[in-house]
Amino acid sequence: MSITYLEAIREAQYEALREDPSVFLYGQDIATFGGAFKATKNLSKEFPNRVFDAPISEDAMVGMAIGAAVEGARPIIEMQFADFSSIGFNQIVNQAATLFWRTNVPCPITIRLPSGGTAGSGPFHSQSMEAIYAHYPGLVIVTPATVEDAYWMLLDSVKLNDPVIFCEHKFLYYHLKADQIGDRELPIGKARIARPGRHATIVTYSAMVHEALRAAEELQLDGYQIEVVDLRSVKPMDTDTILASVARTGRLLALGEAFPWGGVTAEIIARVTTDGFHLLDAPPMRLNSKDTPIPYHPNLWKSHRPTTSTIAAALRRLLRN
Amino acid sequence: MLLSRVLEEKLGSLYRAGGRIVGGVYLGKGQEAFSAALGVQLRKGKDIYGPLIRDQAGRIAFGEPIIDTVRTYLGAVTGPMRGRDGNIHRGRPKEGHMAMISHLGSLLSVVAGGLFARRLAGTLADSIGATSIGDGGTSTGAFHEGLNMAAVEKLPIIVSIANNQYAYSTPNTRQYACENLVDRAAGYGIEGVTVDATDLASCLKAFRAATARARAGGGPQMIVGTLLRLAGHGEHDDASYIPDTKRQGPSARDCLQVAEDFARDRGWMSSADLRELNEEVRRNVDQTVSKVSKEPAPDPFKENWQALSCAELVEGQHEA
Numbered sequence: 001m002s003i004t005y006l007e008a009i010r011e012a013q014y015e016a017l018r019e020d021p022s023v024f025l026y027g028q029d030i031a032t033f034g035g036a037f038k039a040t041k042n043l044s045k046e047f048p049n050r051v052f053d054a055p056i057s058e059d060a061m062v063g064m065a066i067g068a069a070v071e072g073a074r075p076i077i078e079m080q081f082a083d084f085s086s087i088g089f090n091q092i093v094n095q096a097a098t099l100f101w102r103t104n105v106p107c108p109i110t111i112r113l114p115s116g117g118t119a120g121s122g123p124f125h126s127q128s129m130e131a132i133y134a135h136y137p138g139l140v141i142v143t144p145a146t147v148e149d150a151y152w153m154l155l156d157s158v159k160l161n162d163p164v165i166f167c168e169h170k171f172l173y174y175h176l177k178a179d180q181i182g183d184r185e186l187p188i189g190k191a192r193i194a195r196p197g198r199h200a201t202i203v204t205y206s207a208m209v210h211e212a213l214r215a216a217e218e219l220q221l222d223g224y225q226i227e228v229v230d231l232r233s234v235k236p237m238d239t240d241t242i243l244a245s246v247a248r249t250g251r252l253l254a255l256g257e258a259f260p261w262g263g264v265t266a267e268i269i270a271r272v273t274t275d276g277f278h279l280l281d282a283p284p285m286r287l288n289s290k291d292t293p294i295p296y297h298p299n300l301w302k303s304h305r306p307t308t309s310t311i312a313a314a315l316r317r318l319l320r321n
Numbered sequence: 322m323l324l325s326r327v328l329e330e331k332l333g334s335l336y337r338a339g340g341r342i343v344g345g346v347y348l349g350k351g352q353e354a355f356s357a358a359l360g361v362q363l364r365k366g367k368d369i370y371g372p373l374i375r376d377q378a379g380r381i382a383f384g385e386p387i388i389d390t391v392r393t394y395l396g397a398v399t400g401p402m403r404g405r406d407g408n409i410h411r412g413r414p415k416e417g418h419m420a421m422i423s424h425l426g427s428l429l430s431v432v433a434g435g436l437f438a439r440r441l442a443g444t445l446a447d448s449i450g451a452t453s454i455g456d457g458g459t460s461t462g463a464f465h466e467g468l469n470m471a472a473v474e475k476l477p478i479i480v481s482i483a484n485n486q487y488a489y490s491t492p493n494t495r496q497y498a499c500e501n502l503v504d505r506a507a508g509y510g511i512e513g514v515t516v517d518a519t520d521l522a523s524c525l526k527a528f529r530a531a532t533a534r535a536r537a538g539g540g541p542q543m544i545v546g547t548l549l550r551l552a553g554h555g556e557h558d559d560a561s562y563i564p565d566t567k568r569q570g571p572s573a574r575d576c577l578q579v580a581e582d583f584a585r586d587r588g589w590m591s592s593a594d595l596r597e598l599n600e601e602v603r604r605n606v607d608q609t610v611s612k613v614s615k616e617p618a619p620d621p622f623k624e625n626w627q628a629l630s631c632a633e634l635v636e637g638q639h640e641a
Contacts, residue, residue: 024441049441055473057466060430064470067369067434070414073441075434090463094422095431097628102406105414106630137628161630189634236636 001180006173008147008181009039009112012154013076017047020074023158025051026061027078027112036080037114037173058088065109066096074108074158082113082167083127096163097138106161110154115143116169116207116257117305122296128206128256131263133165134235141235142188143167145209147178149232156188169207176210191238193245197227200251200318203242203268205231208255208306215311224319234264242268243276250281251318257305260288282321287314322353322521322577325378327602328387331610332394336556341614342394344407349375351551352483354576355516357382358524359451359481359544362532369435371419371428371452374409375483375550379453385418388609397616404619425458429467429480436476447536451479456496457488459505468541472509477535479528480543483518485550486572490562503545511541518546519574522583549573 003011016023025040031053034041044051054061058079065075079085085092092111099107117126134141140162144150150168157164186192194209195216202212209230216226229245231237246252252272254265265286272284289305306314329348336346349356352375360382363370370383381387392400393411402411402420412420417435421428432450439445458464459482471478482502486493499505506513512534516527524546531542549572553560567573584590590598627635 022442024438055466055470057430057470059427059463060433060466060470063427063430063463063467064434064437067419067431067436068438068441069434070419070431071435071438071442073438075438087462090424091427091430094424095427098422099414099420100630101628102402102410103412103414103420104403140629140631140634160634162634236634239637 002177003147003181004174005147005150005168005176006037006039008151009154009168010041010043011181012151013040013043014046016076016155016158017043017050020158022072023050023074023076024068025076025078026054026065028054028056028080030078035078037170039078039112058084059091062088062091062109062111063095065111066091066099066107069107069109070099070105075110076158077109077111079111079113081125082115082129083124085111085113085129092133092139092163092165093136097136100162101138107163108161110157110164110166112166112168114170115167116171117294117301118170119298119301120296121294123293126294128167128258130165130167130234131258134264134267138163139235140164140188140233141167142233143206143231145169145172145194145206145230145232147176148182148185151181152184153188153232160188167206171207172210186232188233189236189238191232191241192230193227193241194230195226195228197225198249199224199226200253200315201227201229201242201245201249202253202255202311202315203229203231203245204255205234205264206257208257211306211308211311212255214308215315218308218312219315224315226315231264237267237271239271239275242272243279246272246276246279250279252280252284253311253314253318254284254286255306255311256288258288260286260291263288282318285314285318287311322357322378322580323598324387324602324605325349325353325357325381326577327599328390328606329377331606333556335394335610343396345555345557346394347374347409347555348552349377351548351576352485352518353378354521354524354580355481355483355518355546355548356453358521358528359453359479361525362528363449363451365416365418367417367448369417369419369432369448369450371421371432371450373421373425373428373453373455373458375455375485376453380418383418387606388613389413391609391613392616395613396618397613398619399616424463426454426461426464426467428452429454429464430470433467433471433474433476433478436478437474440476445477449477449479449532449535451481453481453483455488456482456484456486456493456502457491459502460496468509468511471541472511475540477538478541479531479535480541481528482543482545484545484547486567487550487560487563489554489558501545503543506543509541509543511543512539513543513545515545515547518548519572519576519579521576521580547572548576551575
């Protein structure tokens with residue numbers, strides 16, 4: 001008996017619908033069909049009139065969730081792919097994110113973004129949007145990397161009285177399995193030490209946590225103990241846990257699958273160098289995807305994003321400095 | 322209508338005098354009849370209203386006190402937006418008065434969402450939603466997506482389109498290519514009517530019928546009002562791009578004048594009654610402005626600078 005990351009997301013939505021009658025689901029192909037990835041499989045059967053197929057209108061889907069939230073509902077919006085949330089961008093950053101600040105009325109909506117690259121998905125079905133949304137005040141951005149976090153953080157997101165961008169990684173949907181969903185360990189906003197170490201710290205999130213752990217295994221063979229910090233939520237970002245880790249290791253690699261300009265890895269470096277410059281024994285490093293659209297062919301795609309071997313190579317450079 | 326006109330004239334003069342009003346002033350002159358005729362059909366506390374730029378009259382008719390308008394224009398902390406947002410960008414969402422953002426068309430789906438949630442919760446009863454837009458706003462993707470979704474969900478929503486001929490300076494010949502905006506209603510599968518928006522009686526009749534259809538389960542209703550904006554886009558704009566032929570055309574009739582003549586002709590009000598009403602309204606506006614002028618401006622040191630309602634998730638300031 002095991003449960004995948006994708007099943008955990010379905011189970012969390014089941015539980016959210018079961019616990020709270022004000023929760024409903026709105027998204028493309030999510031009712032009878034169960035969603036493009038089956039993240040809502042059977043939910044429309046189990047909860048009649050709570051799970052709705054939406055027209056292909058990401059702007060209107062988010063707008064309707066905002067209006068529903070004002071009326072006391074807690075909608076979960078499924079974007080078919082994170083990439084298409086760009087059509088709903090205005091509603092997310094200008095309407096949802098500003099509502100509480102402007103009117104004192106909270107906006108409890110959860111927007112699920114199936115994120116990140118998988119082989120063969122190409123430029124418009126592979127994007128990671130967390131940095132774009134994290135830039136705007138008024139949003140919470142979570143990026144679960146484990147089956148437990150996919151489950152508990154989704155449930156926590158729905159209960160939160162603020163708009164949450166839930167970045168779930170498509171690469172983890174089927175690959176990542178757990179024997180069972182363990183207990184809730186940490187709240188949103190706290191990072192997790194995914195692997196303790198003392199020679200260098202990798203700060204990362206989402207699917208890259210697993211690449212980082214594999215790279216850390218590789219470096220272990222050379223006698224290096226690499227600490228891996230899983231951010232869990234990129235906003236808020238748990239700066240204290242990052243700084244405490246860098247204080248232990250003196251070396252930092254900020255790792256992300258997203259495009260290199262600005263973004264989460266740049267934010268990590270900025271925080272560590274401004275608040276913890278004295279903790280560093282070597283210049284911090286960043287590793288991101290290449291600065292091109294995400295390629296289609298697997299040969300190109302594998303070289304576009306960070307992989308275990310490019311992360312290991314970066315760590316070796318970092319440790320030489 | 323009269324209160325709206327007098328209040329907006331006061332806001333215009335405060336703007337021109339300088340100092341008191343930071344930012345712009347956006348008036349609904351010429352659109353009061355069309356706007357108010359919708360507002361009076363709505364019941365505050367029961368219906369959901371998403372007004373736009375030129376809906377001062379509709380907001381008053383819906384039940385917004387004019388002190389909310391003045392406080393928001395002056396940025397007073399006592400107002401609904403507490404200096405965090407200004408002028409026409411105001412509302413009290415929990416009272417069904419949605420606070421517009423500047424992105425045109427984006428309120429339509431929000432009003433629809435409120436109705437959708439009520440239907441799910443079993444509390445919709447005969448409540449309806451209503452939102453306004455201009456000819457320019459109908460060109461946005463958000464307007465299309467929102468109206469199409471509202472139609473698919475068969476929600477009781479009134480979409481009021483003030484075809485005031487100009488979106489800022491752009492004439493509607495550069496905005497749409499169909500003969501009449503109301504032709505689009507058929508494409509959405511909803512009912513649509515046009516009305517001479519300079520004539521209060523026609524507007525009242527049209528909105529009364531449309532709201533009744535919506536309350537009875539008739540789904541979205543589009544009402545296109547033909548008129549001319551009798552002011553600039555804002556008070557910074559002299560609208561010199563509007564040719565004299567338009568200014569002298571039938572759409573340029575002042576709806577307030579038309580309504581006053583109508584009331585006088587019917588013997589409902591004498592000229593003396595109208596004068597007295599006018600004076601009373603002016604006193605009310607002056608007293609409100611004077612009261613708000615004495616109220617405190619926002620203090621940046623008292624502002625909590627938190628954009629999230631969950632305080633525990635607000636990040637500290639990471640500044641050098």
